[in-house]
Amino acid sequence: MLVSVPGPCEPEDLLEGVIFGAKYLGSTQLVSEKNPPTSVRMAQAQEAMDRIKAPEGESQPMTEVDLFVSTQRIKVLTADSQEAMMDHPLQTISYIADIGNIIVLMARRKLPRRADAPIDKQLYKMICHVFYSADAQLIAQAIGQAFSVAYQHFLRASGIDPSQLNPRQPDNEEDDDDDDEDTLAKGEELYNGDLAHFSKQENCKKVTILKQKGEILGVVIVESGWGSILPTVVIANLMHRGAAERSGKLSIGDRIMSVNGTSLVGLPLASCQNIIRDLKHQTEVTLSVVHCPPVTTALVRRPDTKYPLGFCVENGIICSLMRGGIAERGGIRVGHRIIEINGQSVVAMPHEKIIQILTQAVSEVHIKTMPASTYRLLTGQEHPVFL
Structure with a gap:
């Protein structure tokens, strides 16, 4: 079932x-x-x-x-x-x-x-x-x-217990290229911190937030980024003393799955924002959330530099991703800002140096990222628009 x-x-x-x-x-x-x-x-x-x-x-x-x-x-x-x-x-x-x-x-x-x-x-x-x-x-x-x-059905039809998940890329995914990387990807296990995280029931909760009629919820939401195993919105900021912060039940990085029973999974950001804005006159809001840290760790397995990583970076932000490649399979997602590569901070690093590090990286490449919008909000580069 x-x-x-x-x-x-x-x-x-x-x-x-x-x-x-x-x-x-x-x-x-x-x-x-x-x-x-x-x-x-x-x-x-x-x-x-x-x-x-x-x-x-x-x-x-x-x-x-x-x-x-x-x-x-x-x-x-x-x-x-x-x-x-x-x-x-x-x-x-x-x-x-x-x-x-x-x-x-x-x-x-x-x-x-x-x-x-x-x-x-x-x-x-x-x-x-x-x-x-x-x-x-x-x-x-x-x-x-x-x-x-469809994703959940794929897991069950494959005999995969989500709590014991050791997943591989679904067989019906498109193969864009019959190159070395594609061959490598098909032989490698999928690593995705999100997938392991979502499979743990203790991370998935329903929370009820009480607020005044006419009061906004007090959150900023951004996209989780293409490549995320579960495309929904992420809490990027909480209004000081707002309803969400007062509840003590939400944190920056949490993914909102549904609002009062309405699923946000797969919806455009604007639609999700409108759904949350419409909560203004309610005094009780129930959210289904997955508690997640604001920083995501991806693990890209690359045995040799002859295998392309399969993603493009501009000024530290992942701007494109090869479908089915080792980066996507490792948990990299479009629209995220790279924070660290193999324990080395790249926040203030020039673009050319980041490219050099990525080009030379082999074996297990640990990459910490967060949604670029969240990064800009947390560093004061953007003014938060609370909903």
Whole structure:
């Protein structure tokens, strides 16, 4: 039996598939890198909506459809005949955005790689489907929940006890390159501090926070970063004497799984922020959280310098990550700031020196990171916007 995964659907139902009614407005295509920052994805979703949605006051062609959401795929079916208009495996869904009553579903298709193209600059065709639904946010939450249930189902179907987890990369992951690194990655065990951490029940708790009506919760949230085993938001700051800090139940680094039963897993940051803002007039808030330290330790196993680490760094921040590579398998995630490499602080280190250390690092490379937004808040480079 599946452990309960917060969200609008019963986890067991998502294994079979759940249907939501919507109105199909149209589709468009964009060319994109595989994993740009979420801000770029959101801008792409907005662009897709602007291309398809008719200007205010003009009639909008719409087709009644059913959105079929499961742990295997997302299909768009005609409401009357139930013929499949689109059918996308879940792992090809790169982003789902709810913009008011508009849903933008983005699925990727790999384009042929040019011989002179760098490995980390592989381009993808993003097929963007645009829908209208009064349940836009609910649908986005259901798709985020489907990702969570799919991962849990994969573990159980593989006979893996989460409390005794010694995981490997799922067999159905995409293989971007048939190179030495790919061969190495398939032969290496996955190391991920998050996975071991999340599997311990004592780290996963429900906390109830009492506050005054009209008072904000008093938290700043940021993204956990692409590559995180569980994509949800991280508490980056607590308001001094705010409701969250007064409770003594939350800390910087904690991941919020759900708010009053609404799952935040897989949702865009803006959607999560809106959900927390809407708590202002409530006097009691229940959060499902995973207590995590603000600094994450990744372990990248690299036997020789001939194997690329599989990620790119700009001024200490991880800006891209090769899918299925040794860095992703070791727990590296996009959008994080590198704090330490093999016990050596790199916070004030020039970019060139960081690259030199990473280039020469072999064997077990221990890398400590935290979300770049959290780092900027804690070092006073950004002003916190509390929710």
